[in-house]
Amino acid sequence: xxxxxxxxxxxxxxxxxTAFHWGFIPLIIYLGLKQGGEPGMPEPTLLR
Numbered sequence: 001x002x003x004x005x006x007x008x009x010x011x012x013x014x015x016x017x018t019a020f021h022w023g024f025i026p027l028i029i030y031l032g033l034k035q036g037g038e039p040g041m042p043e044p045t046l047l048r
Contacts, residue, residue, distance in 0.1 A: 033045075
C-alpha cells in the first residue's frame with residue numbers, strides 16, 4: 001500500500017473515532033427521548 005493511502009485511511013479512522021466518541025451519548029439520549037418510556041406514559045421533555 002502506498003504511504004499516501006495509509007495516511008488517508010488513518011485520517012479517516014481518526015475522524016470516525018472522534019465522531020463516535022462525541023456522538024454516542026447524545027444519540028442514546030435523543031433516541032430515549034424520542035421513543036419514550038412505556039406505553040401510556042407521557043413523553044419526557046428536557047424541562048422535566
